[in-house]
Amino acid sequence: MTKVNKPKWEFSSKNVIFLLLLILLIGFPLISSGYYILLILIFANVGAVYAASWDLTAGVTGQFSFGQVLFFGIAGYVSGYLNLNYGLSPLLTIPIGGAMGVLAGLIVGLPSLRLKGPYFMIVSLIFPGILSGIIFMYPELTGGETGLYGLSPISDNIVITYYASLFMMLISMFILLKILSSRIGLVFRSIREDPDVAEATGINTTKYKLLAWGISGLFAGIAGGFQTHQLMTINPFVFGAVYSFQAILYAIFGGAGTIIGSVAGSYILTTLNELLRYITDLRAILYAVVMIITFLFLPMGIYRWFAVKFNIELGTWNGLKKLRREPYDPDS
């Protein structure tokens, strides 16, 4: 079998676009020092990680839930609590929040194994409400309605905070995309397509579903911890409809199952949302309208639509690369 020497990195249109965008994002603060724009981008980065975390369980592994906000909120509260009462710096509290997110993810994942679709949906719909109720019941711990405030910021300098959020987003995307294209991603997708057949193919679906929930919880938790410190506060309204919807909306709008679509979805919708900030009521209507339009007219999401239109290859299993680099010998 002849080995063809292909370079490790190709000048495909997809890679060029990504590189340009990356340069743009990194160099942005050097061009413009607008406080407000940097703030929007920070929210966009947090939103991207949050949405991508939902995409992993729902878009990639087929486990749909309304409960993503549980991981986001619980991690946020844990981070805030540790910071407020023990003075731990965000550098510590955010990862710990992420760890709490993993735990929460596993706890939510367990019932999803036993419950059939509509029932799990009901439970995931109701649970955030129950959780915020619990938060109201213990105001000494959780600050009740006003929540926890006066927390340490990520940094006093908005530019540094921006780079921190960008760093978090890039690392998260890198890890999640690596997972998506790995054997784990392959198995996840098979579970999404047909969990019974996946079982018949020797896959321990329970193990992999819980794995998906755990990873999802981790990233949602990190996003939650980051946002808590960035806003320097957290309150029970984080478990409300807005954040519950946000992850789902950003991920589906961007492109469910692609992970990277969440970035596009988050950036576009966060900007849109901020532009309409003049009337705060409009946020809920905006989400509702975009959600409905997306589901009816663009269910594949922005990123996938874009990729199909411009013939960009959607990333799949990394095993394919191996086969293509060493072309098959038709005579063997």
Place this chain on the structure above:
Amino acid sequence: MTPILEIKNLNKRFGGITAVKDFDLQIEKGEIVGLIGPNGAGKTTLFNLITGFLKPDSGTILFKGKNITKLKPHKIANMGLVRTFQLIKPFKRMLAIENVAVGCYSDRFKKEQKADVPQKAFNTLKRVGINPPETFKFASSLSHGYSRRLDIARALVLEPDVLLLDEPFGGLGTKESKLLTPLIKKLQKEDDLTLIIIEHKMRQLMKLAEKLVVMQFGEKIAEGNCKEIANDPKVCEAYLGRGGNGYSS
């Protein structure tokens, strides 16, 4: 020699309907057995019970001497007892080769064996007659004939000892069916497989099966070689109703 698959006194009811009743069966290694019977006889239910998708109400299933009655489907598949499904169920939004690759990562294989999965998946597809460009096509865009072969490839990649094929010729035209039979024969010989095949297309099944088991209303009503079964009055009655005696295949 202990049979590779032993089913003892298997029973399954759904509410008021008895799907499988007092079912006994022994399969020796290397046998090719055809499982036939009118629709609704309980054949697929039997497969579901054997492979862990349904729990029997009573009875035992022994595979290679081990009791697999209460095991989960993936554990049974990883022990070497693999099935296909009656309706083709590809992983639609994944490529054909990805479909096959999934099984390569199951717990059946150790870490070292998982080193060259892409090549293994590629080769398995070749064995069932799927070559590029179909190899790299989405499973949903494959023709029905190729889809059936993909199902078999997915099962083969687990290196099974016993393979349960549920209507492998389902939906295939005459020509495609004629091509599939020698493939199944070849694979069975190469891998020393034990096969249980549910099928309605008698002509093809007779070319493959050495032994036939007939089910009706959840019970086994006959077992024997093709000639015995064809002349068995109970079987004729099951398919053709009373007065159908005298018809042989």
Place this chain on the structure above:
Amino acid sequence: MLIAEILISGLILTGLYSLLSLGFALITGVARVFNLAHGSLYMLCAYFIFYLKFMGLGPSIVISLILTVISGLIIFQFFIGPMKKKNFGAAIVTLSLALGIQELVKIFCGPQYKALPYVVNGYITILGVRVVYQKLLTLIVSLIIIVLLELFINRTRIGKSIRAVAQNMDVAKLVGINTRNTFMISIGISALLAGIAAVLFAPLNSVSPMSWTIVFSIFPVMVLGGLGSLKGALVGSVIIAFTEKIIEFTIGGGYLAQTVTFAVMLIIILVRPSGIFGKKIER
């Protein structure tokens, strides 16, 4: 007397829950989707009645009901119908719709509660409890509607086709039932029931842009009775309504009562998800 109070308020709540859950169960059973905007139909009908007050009671009620049915059909035709992933997609879209409608109502009608006029005024004292005639009327009419619905579902041909489609859609198509029409009729009836619920009960509770969340209150009813089951919806309504009222009047607090019923719902989902009359779920 405490028992009389519990009895009366329990019956009233049962009536409300029955009408809403019967409508919800109808769609769940026939179209196999969760219409989370069902509560919005209830709310819209109440708002219609409020703004059409000037027409007089009778006409305003009739027109509001017609508008509500039209709204239900629109929701189904344009928002649920085209969905590919029926289960999750419909849930999200109807939820978005409900939120969107909530915001629109807030903007156009203001966030305050609106009070609807009673049909009859005055009260009567039963067993030491003051019962307004409106409540009695509500009870009687609810009962009549439920009986009519039962007759319709079980004795008419259309009702039979509804039951058939709910049991097995493919076979229903095979025997020549026009499933599309059956869907439409079910949606229409479902919306009508939500509207009637508004006509009867909204005057007792007044209405606000958040009123659509009542759909969540009937989740425990549906789970207890069995998703998609009409009998279950009735039985579940009785049990849940009385449980809530008993807790509310004895231990105290409407909040606690709802928390308890939700906890009960979670337990049922874990132990016996099919509820009382639902389909048994294997594996």
